[in-house]
Amino acid sequence: MMNAFDQPQTILVLGGRSDIAHAIVRELSSSALQTVVLAQRAGGARTAIPGLPDAVSIVEVDFDATDHASHLAFVEQVAADHGDLDIVIQAFGQLGGDTINTDAELAGALADVNYAGAVSSGLAVADRLKRQGHGVFVVLSSVAGMRTRPSNFVYGSTKAGQDAFATGLGHSLHGTGARVMTVRPGFVRSAMTEGMEEAPFACDPSDVASAVADGLRKKKSVVWAPGKLRYVFGVLKLVPGPIWRFLDR
Amino acid sequence: MEAEQRALTGWGRTAPTVASVVSATADEIIADAGLGSVSGQRGIIARGLGRSYGDPAQNGGGSVITLEPGSDPIRIDAGNGLAHVDAGVSLDMLLRHIVPLGWFVPVTPGTRFVTVGGAVASDIHGKNHHADGSFGAHCTSMQILLADGSHRTITPESDSDLWWATIGGMGLTGLITSVSFTLIPIESRFCTVDTYRVPTLDELIEKMEASDHLYRYTVAWIDLVATGKNLGRSVLSMGNHSTLDDLVELAPKAVADPLDFDPPTFPDIPSQPLNVWTRPAVRAFNELWYRKTPNHHHGTESLTGFFHPLDMASQWTRLYGRHGFLQYQFVVPFEAIDTMRTIITKISEEGHASFLAVLKRMGDESGGLLSFPKPGWTLTYDLPAGINGLGPWLAELDELVLDVGGRHYLAKDALATPAVISAGYPRLDEWKAIRRSVDPDGVWASDQARRLDLL
Numbered sequence: 001m002m003n004a005f006d007q008p009q010t011i012l013v014l015g016g017r018s019d020i021a022h023a024i025v026r027e028l029s030s031s032a033l034q035t036v037v038l039a040q041r042a043g044g045a046r047t048a049i050p051g052l053p054d055a056v057s058i059v060e061v062d063f064d065a066t067d068h069a070s071h072l073a074f075v076e077q078v079a080a081d082h083g084d085l086d087i088v089i090q091a092f093g094q095l096g097g098d099t100i101n102t103d104a105e106l107a108g109a110l111a112d113v114n115y116a117g118a119v120s121s122g123l124a125v126a127d128r129l130k131r132q133g134h135g136v137f138v139v140l141s142s143v144a145g146m147r148t149r150p151s152n153f154v155y156g157s158t159k160a161g162q163d164a165f166a167t168g169l170g171h172s173l174h175g176t177g178a179r180v181m182t183v184r185p186g187f188v189r190s191a192m193t194e195g196m197e198e199a200p201f202a203c204d205p206s207d208v209a210s211a212v213a214d215g216l217r218k219k220k221s222v223v224w225a226p227g228k229l230r231y232v233f234g235v236l237k238l239v240p241g242p243i244w245r246f247l248d249r
Numbered sequence: 250m251e252a253e254q255r256a257l258t259g260w261g262r263t264a265p266t267v268a269s270v271v272s273a274t275a276d277e278i279i280a281d282a283g284l285g286s287v288s289g290q291r292g293i294i295a296r297g298l299g300r301s302y303g304d305p306a307q308n309g310g311g312s313v314i315t316l317e318p319g320s321d322p323i324r325i326d327a328g329n330g331l332a333h334v335d336a337g338v339s340l341d342m343l344l345r346h347i348v349p350l351g352w353f354v355p356v357t358p359g360t361r362f363v364t365v366g367g368a369v370a371s372d373i374h375g376k377n378h379h380a381d382g383s384f385g386a387h388c389t390s391m392q393i394l395l396a397d398g399s400h401r402t403i404t405p406e407s408d409s410d411l412w413w414a415t416i417g418g419m420g421l422t423g424l425i426t427s428v429s430f431t432l433i434p435i436e437s438r439f440c441t442v443d444t445y446r447v448p449t450l451d452e453l454i455e456k457m458e459a460s461d462h463l464y465r466y467t468v469a470w471i472d473l474v475a476t477g478k479n480l481g482r483s484v485l486s487m488g489n490h491s492t493l494d495d496l497v498e499l500a501p502k503a504v505a506d507p508l509d510f511d512p513p514t515f516p517d518i519p520s521q522p523l524n525v526w527t528r529p530a531v532r533a534f535n536e537l538w539y540r541k542t543p544n545h546h547h548g549t550e551s552l553t554g555f556f557h558p559l560d561m562a563s564q565w566t567r568l569y570g571r572h573g574f575l576q577y578q579f580v581v582p583f584e585a586i587d588t589m590r591t592i593i594t595k596i597s598e599e600g601h602a603s604f605l606a607v608l609k610r611m612g613d614e615s616g617g618l619l620s621f622p623k624p625g626w627t628l629t630y631d632l633p634a635g636i637n638g639l640g641p642w643l644a645e646l647d648e649l650v651l652d653v654g655g656r657h658y659l660a661k662d663a664l665a666t667p668a669v670i671s672a673g674y675p676r677l678d679e680w681k682a683i684r685r686s687v688d689p690d691g692v693w694a695s696d697q698a699r700r701l702d703l704l
Contacts, residue, residue: 031641
């Protein structure tokens with residue numbers, strides 16, 4: 001249960017290896033926080049989140065974003081084991097490699113993770129939060145979905161779909177006690193973007209985390225990180241096609 | 250019974266959750282074949298007038314029952330001063346009925362807008378705790394609907410375990426449907442009150458220790474923004490129910506009709522987006538409040554003015570803004586008065602402005618396993634919830650309180666952790682065992698119970 005300061009006791013992270021999610025967990029940690037459940041692909045290294053109070057127990061569980069049929073039971077099991085889910089962060093997703101914009105098979109697989117997985121796991125989370133009458137679903141979208149660029153339109157389109165799903169889900173949950181907060185970061189310096197050239201308004205996972213914490217306090221439904229991207233994309237959406245293509249070169 | 254999906258919070262307006270809210274009389278609930286139609290996986294909790302500050306009367310995803318008074322909700326046995334009252338009856342309704350008959354409730358908190366069921370579930374206390382103990386100490390029997398659907402009359406003699414798990418048990422042992430308790434005979438609707446302006450904390454402590462036993466009701470309002478030589482300056486008020494002789498001397502006009510009771514209320518305060526009680530505003534208010542009090546005043550006050558002054562401004566909590574507020578209340582044993590000094594100093598020097606801060610000496614425990622009051626000093630203070638960094642700061646206070654064997658009041662709590670509560674309530678495990686014996690399947694549940702791991 002959240003306390004009077006909206007501090008969570010239990011956080012579930014879908015995509016438990018995400019740097020941004022770790023930064024959010026750190027930002028939301030307090031003496032109230034008891035359990036962080038990291039749901040991530042089986043195998044791979046154990047996940048550590050430095051900077052959490054010793055009393056917090058970190059639990060790692062196997063999760064496959066593309067195993068859509070498993071998601072409902074998965075979320076229910078986590079709640080049965082660890083109690084009410086106060087905050088659920090949807091943080092899994094892939095950027096895709098160099099050939100993602102031309103390789104049909106790879107692009108389809110990317111959409112299966114980033115979009116279809118977001119939808120099936122999102123509905124499973126919503127079902128649980130509705131039945132407990134409270135909880136916030138924090139969905140990590142991306143400004144890449146705000147207007148898709150020629151250089152990463154496949155990735156951008158999956159995020160556009162996820163973003164539209166999340167905002168619609170938020171409206172559908174109105175009055176149930178459950179809420180959705182859609183987070184739209186710009187370029188974030190993280191493991192996922194390592195080696196890539198930085199875009200303008202680049203920020204760190206900790207910046208996204210403090211924007212998320214602020215948004216939770218203010219009960220916002222959409223949060224941009226950094227905040228000024230909201231205005232930047234307000235303009236970029238209106239830029240004529242030839243200029244948009246020019247900007248992406 | 251119609252159920253309505255509604256978001257509920259406590260009086261502090263923090264941490265809302267949505268539950269299915271049912272409003273019915275006890276008879277309707279009992280007739281409903283036990284609890285079948287309202288109990289789901291998330292359980293049921295009773296809610297009176299929602300005056301608990303945090304989340305004890307909310308139940309996210311489950312059911313919340315608000316008991317309406319039945320057809321004959323208040324029965325007074327004038328011979329022995331015993332009241333038999335439906336649990337959904339408010340102290341406001343009860344006092345309007347009994348004061349004209351020459352009776353007063355054995356215990357009242359700072360508001361008349363609590364129900365009798367809530368008074369038992371929180372084992373409430375008032376300004377007379379040092380003299381009379383808590384509400385539970387005056388109860389002689391009650392009726393309770395248990396998880397198995399049985400509706401039983403219990404007394405401390407007939408069901409000792411269940412009784413003392415229910416007094417202060419936050420509604421988690423069953424649905425209290427009616428309560429019998431003793432009343433206090435009174436001669437008038439007034440209290441004869443001595444009010445003192447006390448310039449320092451040390452003088453206040455000394456004065457309360459020396460004169461508490463001379464009065465049935467005592468409480469001190471402390472200015473928690475004053476620092477330096479004014480640290481802990483207070484207004485101490487101590488009183489007794491006025492006798493007719495008192496009225497002849499102090500309020501001769503009231504002698505003709507001494508028991509006429511009709512408490513006034515004023516219009517609602519409108520919603521405020523931001524907290525009005527900033528430090529400068531509180532400083533100004535406190536300065537005024539302190540200055541307007543004479544060094545010593547002896548006179549009469551109405552029951553409302555003396556016991557329930559804030560009831561006159563309904564929705565006063567809106568002044569705390571949209572983030573809501575919390576009330577921090579703890580008790581430390583008498584011998585730990587130095588810890589109380591440390592905490593008051595700490596709040597005054599580092600804390601956030603609070604216009605409502607009261608200090609009180611408490612008497613004996615009632616015997617309720619989760620009852621808050623115990624012999625010692627209790628401090629209560631309000632603070633807005635929308636302040637960054639308040640959590641760790643209050644956690645420091647928690648530690649000071651627990652280190653000397655103190656504890657926190659569940660009816661005020663909106664912030665504690667399971668560890669803080671189990672440290673303050675040494676009989677918690679005993680209570681849990683009794684609770685599980687009468688509710689093995691978890692029919693009764695609340696947000697607070699989940700947050701504090703009480704079930």
